Amino acid sequence: MTAGVEVGQKEHEDHSGSFLTRYVWSQDHKVIAIQYGVTAILVGLVALLLSALMRLQLGFPDQFSFINPASYLQFVTMHGMIMVVYLLTALLLGGFGNYLIPLMVGARDMVFPYLNMLSYWTYLLSVIVLMASFFVPGGPTGAGWTLYPPQAILPGTPGAEMGILMMLISLGIFIVAFTMGGLNYVCTVLQARTRGMTLMRMPLTIWGIFVATIMGLLAFPALLVSAIMMFLDSVAGTSFFMPAVMSLGEQLDHSGGSPILFQHLFWFFGHPEVYIVALPAFGMVSDVLATHARKNIFGYRMMVWAIVIIGGLSFVVWAHHMYVSGMNPYFGFFFATTTLIIAVPTAIKVYNWILTLWRGNIHLTVPMLFAIGFIFTFVHGGLSGLFLGNVVIDLPLSDTYFVVGHFHMVMGVSPVMVLFAAIYHWFPKVSGKMLHTGLGKFHFWATFLGTYAVYLPMHYLGFLGVPRRYYAMGGTDFIPESAQSLNASITVSAIIVAVVQLIFVFNLIWSLRHGKAAGHNPWQATTLEWQTPDTPPKHGNWGATQPVVYRWAYDYSVPGAKDDFIPQNVPDSAVEVTDKLAFAEAGK
């Protein structure tokens, strides 16, 4: 092990050469993380713009000449796919996973740095292909982010000519990128932890990312094969998903395929994907809460097991997205039961977050505000999920705005709350500068209140029965005029929220240059990434010697210790103790 460390060290020194090898073709996990993060945020801004465009049509129908039924569906589709895959997955795993795994487990880098670099460039390629689909004849696909065949590849759906093929190719490339990155993350967590860092001493951030990555490695192949099969259906005339159908009045040559097979494959990926996004967020928010409440995470072991159990269960709930898909309705019994069971470990996590705050010493920093915002929105989104998971209640609510409200609350707003918490929390380590607190607080309040004003009313449009993915509602008897006013108010809130994100981007850029110097450990946190000899950490992370871990990640406010935190790499003997008896008692 020691030998390995030294060799690694040499290699890293060799790399600190030109600008190109340091910042572009870099194999340093931190640079790759920033590349991933910046790309994901940029593409996320595109998706944010698309959501504003579709909200304009819904709030103020037919006022904007650049929106028509086809482009509306294209905005919806690209917004959804970009946000779920190219922003959330990439930023949480490619960005935070890359940055935090080696630092938090005390490694010098990922175990396969070259593969790691390749992963980013492949991801970038997938983004370029996706963005290019805006410029092909017919534009990007408008099949909805779920890309259901047969309509995804038939005329009558925007982008059925080339857009859908570009989407499938881009997804294929993304999955290759994810697999390279994912194998790296899993191997690094399993093989490169520093001395003393047992699995049950790992911060929950790492547990969340670790389990989510394993899930991604198991789930994404289902998407890959379905993308390949749909690609063949479209260009080679196969019939994997295509039964005998007409298209715009003409018989097609397909026969014998099953559209529902695609849905099973898609959701076998798609449901775990929800947790691929959620678990890293669960992990990171746990660490933010503990650090800023100066208190250990409550029920650490339970939290770890909850992550593992949620990860496992999430592979047997997928068909709850398909209650009204026309599959055998008897499946409903099984999937409703598994779906509601998964609520139990999830609820435990919520209790434990709040119990972590209980009897804490809560610093209302910007990351803490976002973390509290996360708890609130996650509780809301989780509870509305109990409606949709319970198969009979899904009958009236499926495909309405209730669904839109629910999944935006639970996997849009709440993970994004954590992402912001995490960015405000770790930016000082990444850049050495603090983000501006005043701008950060404004960003929090506008985002938190604005998104609630967007998504709470949507649940009620759903109760009413307003269907999603409608370009216009005109001429529906049961929908009152007031629904249009509500839609207008949602649009106004959404646009305010969208604009406020520019303030956040400004804060990032401004603080890089003008932010207050952060120092090594501005939050007085226990985990290893705050104990690096340099901030920002240099290539190789630890200078001459790797840290050794003596304790779990949550020794905050340990009785008898002088400071209210003890870093993981500090042995008991080095702790400044004021009350020996209490300290010894706590150690048990």
Place this chain on the structure above:
Amino acid sequence: MAITLIILLLIVGSVIFHFTSVWWFTPLASHWSAIDTTIDITIWITAIVFVAVNLFLAFAVYRYRYKAGARAAYQPENKKLEGWLLLVTSIGIAAMLAPGLYVWGQFVSPPADAIEVEAVGQQWHWQFRLPGTDGQLGKADIRASGELNPLGLDPNDPAGSDDIIIDSNELVLELDKPVKVLLRSNDVLHNFAVPQFRVKMDLVPGTVSFVWFIPTVVGQFDILCEELCGVGHFAMRGRVIVKSPDDYQKWLAGQQSYQQYQARLAGDPEFGKAHYQVCGSCHGANGEGNATLNAPALAGQSAWYLKRQLKAYQQGLRGTAEGDLFGAQMIAMAKLVQDDQAINHLLAYIGSFAAPDVQPQPANLQNGQRLYRNCSYCHGKRAQGVYAMNAPRLSGLEPWYLSRQLQYFKQRIRGHHPKDFYGAQMSLMAQSLHSEQDITDVVAFINSLQQQQVADSNGGTDDSGR
């Protein structure tokens, strides 16, 4: 303590919003009150949890906010507390799941005496089929479907010959009779949803799915497609009309069986010529149209469309809206050919005319082509009209007529009548033409397609509308 205060306000605000919301479930019109009960149980349980958890959160944040010199407690775990929380949560979950599964058990087992009717979806309209006197539906396959057999019934299956074909977006059902709606799609995924009935299900090509319910209220209810099915998805509307037994029987007596549908009388142009004399005075001796008399060209138009329009005038679906002066003139004229046989003769005669040549007006054809993309899905790449899409031929119609009709659709002068589904659909689509210029451009592009059509039929097979 802004955050505590705001969380409290959000809790109170959400509760107030909930109780004052005018956006709530539509009044139930089927027997599925059990679904509403399950929803009520879930709302109560989740609301209590929402309020309790967030109140605790707000209190914790307030009570344990940072105080200089204070120190947090050190409490890695509390097995007893965690055990209790696990238990209470599990009970709450079970209390929601159990009634849900019980009601789902009812949903998956429709009663044996339920009448089976069929709803067939296709981009972007509905058709329906009711069993005839034998009480059962015959076999069907989309590969057999065509203009005389829109639902693709198997001609060799005797069970199908008395099936009642409803080539309209309107399904009529009898009050208090359990009905199992078999769902079938001709092209892509669709969804049969009636908010007042609480149930919905996808239509999947290649398989048959179902919903069942007992309509309990006389009235009419929107059918919405709630599975994305392409650009016309939002305009795929239908309607269920629930009638009392007497009214239902009266309605049923007026419907056509598959057999009658097949035997629609062919027209004889010789007889039709006499009928056409009146029409010809405005529409021209050869159906070429006359702009000064505001009479569009009829030559070249598909017979099924002309027939539908004649009936629409007769039944007050067209020409009755305020502002439709020229349509109003047509009502009396349309009433001159009342019976089906006369209409068929007339249409056969009109069908013998050669389509007139129309010159496109100067306009921005590129913009027109961009705009026409959405139209092409139904009206065809060459604007030739597509029966299966309920879309008439557009090429060969004069610019003044096309522009006026687009304006009418946009202003709901056409498509305003509640029974005019196809007009209403077109009205929704026409909203995306934002300006006069858009209309001029798209009309010019449509007119330019006629020459291409001619070129196609002279051997050109280029199909590169893509």
